[in-house]
Amino acid sequence: MPKVVLVTGATSGVGRALCQRLLREEEELHLCLACRNPGRAEALRAELVAARPSAQVSTVQVDVSDLRSVLRAAGELRHRFRRLDYVYLNAGIMPSPHLDVKALVSSLFSRNVIHVFSTAEGLLTQEDRVTADGLQEVFATNVFGHFLLVRELEPLLGAGDSPRRLIWTSSRSARRANFRLEDVQHREGREPYSSSKYAVDLLSVALNRHGNGQGLFSSVVCPGTMLTNLTYGILPPFVWTLLMPFIWLMRFFANAFTLTPHNGAEALVWLFHQKPESLNPLTKYLSATTGLGSNYVTTEKMDLDENTAEQLYRHLLELERHVRATVRSAD
Numbered sequence: 001m002p003k004v005v006l007v008t009g010a011t012s013g014v015g016r017a018l019c020q021r022l023l024r025e026e027e028e029l030h031l032c033l034a035c036r037n038p039g040r041a042e043a044l045r046a047e048l049v050a051a052r053p054s055a056q057v058s059t060v061q062v063d064v065s066d067l068r069s070v071l072r073a074a075g076e077l078r079h080r081f082r083r084l085d086y087v088y089l090n091a092g093i094m095p096s097p098h099l100d101v102k103a104l105v106s107s108l109f110s111r112n113v114i115h116v117f118s119t120a121e122g123l124l125t126q127e128d129r130v131t132a133d134g135l136q137e138v139f140a141t142n143v144f145g146h147f148l149l150v151r152e153l154e155p156l157l158g159a160g161d162s163p164r165r166l167i168w169t170s171s172r173s174a175r176r177a178n179f180r181l182e183d184v185q186h187r188e189g190r191e192p193y194s195s196s197k198y199a200v201d202l203l204s205v206a207l208n209r210h211g212n213g214q215g216l217f218s219s220v221v222c223p224g225t226m227l228t229n230l231t232y233g234i235l236p237p238f239v240w241t242l243l244m245p246f247i248w249l250m251r252f253f254a255n256a257f258t259l260t261p262h263n264g265a266e267a268l269v270w271l272f273h274q275k276p277e278s279l280n281p282l283t284k285y286l287s288a289t290t291g292l293g294s295n296y297v298t299t300e301k302m303d304l305d306e307n308t309a310e311q312l313y314r315h316l317l318e319l320e321r322h323v324r325a326t327v328r329s330a331d
């Protein structure tokens with residue numbers, strides 16, 4: 001039986017590289033591309049099948065920031081598949097980022113420079129928006145839409161003969177100080193991206209607590225800093241090109257500059273092969289690249305506690321009840 005793998009945000013960046021690498025490296029696989037843009041999804045499907053004609057690739061349309069779209073897509077997936085072996089919860093946004101150039105320059109002269117360049121701590125703020133469902137867009141996309149998808153897919157992720165896996169694309173920039181249980185959507189702050197990724201880390205811990213007994217295992221990864229549509233929103237491609245000599249030099253000191261989505265996918269592919277029972281739920285798995293361009297996976301203990309993870313989980317369940325009621329009454 002081929003393993004069934006669902007990937008959100010497969011149309012570009014690390015999601016796309018993950019699909020290419022899995023199909024190149026794995027024999028028996030059914031890959032389902034969960035994408036918001038059907039045209040791009042179909043173009044990617046055609047490209048993947050052209051590269052490997054025996055590949056089984058399908059698509060499902062989903063906008064993870066839109067709750068009705070998530071409910072509809074999950075219904076379609078439940079209809080199509082009897083189980084899902086791997087779900088990569090990868091789609092993510094960082095809208096309207098603002099780079100603090102003064103902080104960037106002063107970080108160059110601080111002892112923290114490697115940490116700052118690996119996490120962007122103190123360098124970036126974002127302008128968030130509110131979705132049609134009334135949620136903060138970064139939270140809705142990076143956290144809640146995916147949470148709802150997992151909840152809706154529970155019948156496909158239940159106990160079976162082999163473990164089921166959730167693999168979240170988090171970030172090294174997830175930071176405890178940017179997350180508050182009193183404001184999980186980060187309505188009040190200027191760092192919704194970091195807050196959303198911290199929420200992802202907490203959520204993964206809680207999902208392990210509730211799911212491991214039923215054979216469901218969750219992990220978080222950071223692909224490292226890559227040049228993708230997300231980072232081209234911070235600096236345009238030509239500026240990145242101008243910075244390239246400096247970045248190549250930086251790579252000898254900071255392993256987080258994976259740069260290409262292929263390199264960034266290293267930890268995502270590595271996790272595919274690991275026995276989930278051997279993984280630590282409190283560890284983040286990081287793609288890393290050496291100065292000479294070799295890829296490897298390294299780890300980081302997450303700065304969180306299980307009590308906060310549980311409280312966030314309960315908060316998300318409550319929000320889920322609320323939005324389901326709203327969707328039902330509007331339909």
Ligand SMILES: NC(=O)C1=CN([C@@H]2O[C@H](COP(=O)(O)OP(=O)(O)OC[C@H]3O[C@@H](n4cnc5c(N)ncnc54)[C@H](OP(=O)(O)O)[C@@H]3O)[C@@H](O)[C@H]2O)C=CC1
Nearest residue numbers: 009011012013014036063064065091092225226228229230
């Ligand atoms: N780039 C980096 O340096 C880093 C990225 N990450 C994380 O990696 C993940 C992938 O980002 P990356 O590859 O860099 O960025 P890209 O912008 O290249 O890819 C993002 C993907 O997510 C999809 N997406 C965005 N919003 C939605 C939505 N509402 N519904 C469905 N799909 C959506 C995009 O679809 P579409 O093609 O339609 O736009 C695209 O396929 C994100 O979670 C990001 O936070 C983590 C650390 C560093």
Ligand SMILES: CC(C)CCC[C@@H](C)[C@H]1CC[C@H]2C3=C(CC[C@]12C)[C@@]1(C)CCC(=O)[C@@H](C)[C@@H]1CC3
Nearest residue numbers: 117118119120123171172173225234243246247
């Ligand atoms: C390295 C160059 C000479 C200067 C680039 C300055 C900044 C644009 C980058 C420095 C640290 C980078 C960074 C990210 C984006 C680009 C920088 C701010 C991320 C926030 C991208 C998304 C993530 O999830 C994080 C892991 C990245 C952390 C570092």
